[in-house]
Amino acid sequence: MFCYQCEQRARGTGCEVLGVCGKKPEVADLQDLLLYSLMGLSQVVLEGIRFGMQARRYGEFVVTAAFSTSTNVDFDPQRFVDLIHQAVALRKEIRKELESSGYDLRLEEGPTTFEPAVTREELLSQAASVGLFSYPADNSDILSLKHTVLFGIKGVAAYADHARILGQEDDDVYHFIFKGLAAIQQTGLNLDDWLRLTLDCGKAAYRAMELLDAGNTETYGHPIPPKGPLGHKKGKAILDKADDIVAAVKTGRIRHFFLVAGCDGAKPGRSYYTEFVEKLPDDCIGMILSCGKHPFFDKDLGDIDGIPRLLDIGRCNDAYSAIQIALALSRALDTNVNDLPLSMILSWYEQKSLSILLALLYLGIQDIRLGPGLPAFFTPTVLNLLVEKFNIMPIKTPDEDIKEILG
Template sequence: MFCRQCEQTANQVACTKLGVCGKQPDTAYLQDLLIYCLQGLSTYAKEALRENRLDNKVKRFTVEALFATLTNVNFDSEAIRNFINEAVKIREELKKKGYNVKETDACRIFPVDSMEELVKQGEEANRKLFQNSSDADIQSLKETTLYAIKGIAAYADHAAILGKEDDSVYAFIYDALDAMQRDGDMNYWLNMVLKAGEVNLKTMELLDAANTGKYGHPIPTAVPLGYKKGKAIVVSGHDLRDLELLLQQTEGKGIYIYTHGEMLPCHGYPELKKYKHFYGHYGTAWQNQQKEFAQFPGAILMTTNCIIKPQESYKDRIFTTGVVGWPGVKHIEDKDFTPVIEKALELPGFPEDREGKTVMVGFARNAVLSFAEKVIELVKAGKIRHFFLVGGCDGAKPGRSYYTEFVEKSPKDTVILTLACGKFRFFDKELGSIEGIPRLLDVGQCNDAYSAIQIALALSKAFNVSVNELPLSLILSWFEQKAVAILTTLLYLGIKNIRLGPSLPAFVSPNVLKVLVDNFSIKTIKTADEDLKEILGS
């Protein structure tokens, strides 16, 4: 195998024998074959969409299939094979409509029946996708675009589930996948990366409208980290609709629902808060789930990416839904969560109440901008010196302790905005407040980078300066492809001086990195002390 799409890739080069995430080589090759088949499908789909003749089911299938190839989403080879077969079936149906296209090899491939031979087709697809280019810089930019598209697809899928779609998003996905099969110079692909950022901004806007339109704008909310005596289900991932359906189906059954990982911000949404049995948050970030789930005395539901190999101690009580999959784990296809509920009722649950800390969530753009005048006054009075957006993905590498240290050492006249699971390095720290404004403001999930961007734009307008002139620094941790999509959006918006860590993407070539440094002043993190001194000047 050859996989380097995430931050934990082996030796900062590529996973070649086994995915650090636990992905087996055969599954990795099948995912590569799926991407290759989607490229062939896109050659026809982009023309069908241009003529307004593309069925919405095809658009939805495309983003679901892409989503399935993200890090820590679907490890089930049979499920990936089904996606491959469906992609080719759709491609052939589109072919019959007689579109005038320039065909590529990806337009002609047909999957074989034998799993062993199918994996061999995946090996060949891997070489064509990642190891065939004579130009390392073009390859680097193509991969950056591909990984950004995967992130866009994840956000587009979430938005579409709640009824928000835009054909411009699908059009870009098809155009980019088709373009990856063809030539293009470095300028072309640099522009493609920036276009991905523009489209991802639109996609995050759609998802924001979907979430807030359905569940209301998040409001500041204290979330218990303890638990209640009784039966329990913990929900991890990102999908708000899955959580809502589970809350509806468990109402009156004597089961408490807890969030895990990036579901924490769900407690701030008014239409989810109304459920009396929606209690608190259990555990921390995705990479700790094996230990945390083993200790949880109830059922577990994984709604999107972040699953890692289930331990035997809880494999019979973890369930997946949506695009998530793990071999041997029960998958809920129809959103009838009865098996999850029945398992929770069988299990002992928590034997007693336990009081614990509380953490605050719900500081999305509406909440923060509601006290923007007070913030501006404090800045002008010198009581707030600087804002730090410390967010992004968490992970297992020791270097990620940098983010904890950075927040702990940030001066008391600074404010920390945070989002995504990177927050779990410091989400329960007592940082105090500045004249009633909490120093730690949880903006939400990774897709709520849209809210953070809107906050920055509103402040830049209020101070009549560009975002780059604000007393604001972005300290980002990245892990997977949604983070890549968000980074391309920040580049599209012209945001400079981003500090990125804990290591740079293995797929970014030296020349591409030079372009990013020269044009956007991207920096790698150093130490917390060094970076704070460089930013604050003292």
């Protein structure tokens, strides 16, 4: 086994004997083989789409299967055996249908012709040659972006799968997933092409989050602040209006917003985020999001003219709402999002947070600070590319970062 898709990876490089998450080698290897099967299925689906085939049900399958390989989602080896066989059966079904309609499919030997073995032991032996480092790539930087797209797709798949359950789907999201998975097994794309695919993955993530938001609000209703007493009251609150915030920014009573968002985790370095929030100057507001907020969401930082200094935006599934708040603020203040007095301090852990990061990059957001460690699958060249294009940077210490941001 080799897996380095999440921030927990062993020794900062990757899990090779047993996952820090508890994933066993057998499961890791079957997941590799499932992904290989999905890449072959995606290549054939794209051929089918070219010939006018409806691909939604294949999209639904690929999304559910790709999501199952994300961190902590499924550790049942038999489920992966079943999914591998289903993926190949679907691939054959499409091929048969296209060929019976007179289309001449010329598929190269590889994932599109892969035949899964019958026993689990034999499947494991097949898996040995299709791991992460078997993907064709001219150099380690292209391989790095292939892994980035693959792990980003898992995050997109998580949101798309949840959205589908709530009745929201978009064939464009499925189409990107087919395209990304198919491309991983192909050669011919250069580093710029892969950077474009990485941002396309961010675009698909943004759309999948939008679908999930629509699924949630259409199923459960838009969150509406209920009527309640006005005035100050000690404790938690639901913030009811945006005008006060805009006015406070315009008059300088609010100097800066910090979106402190991302995943929780066990590493000691994550205390950075609690310390960061505690050290925010009195004229700054912390907007907090996702499970990474749990160590500090109940801190009492007081308020600025009645506006709580710690605003809880919700769960990671609400990342779309946080982006909409930033966009609304930029419209209200008539400025670009990157010129807002807003900084993003993110913690990542698994593939959903990676897909959110890619969505932010797709939207052109600059100066993101990321921690507690950077993804092990970024090579120095890929990291430099992201620094050059987006000025993304690792977190330092809360004091240094706050000082740098506020100047």
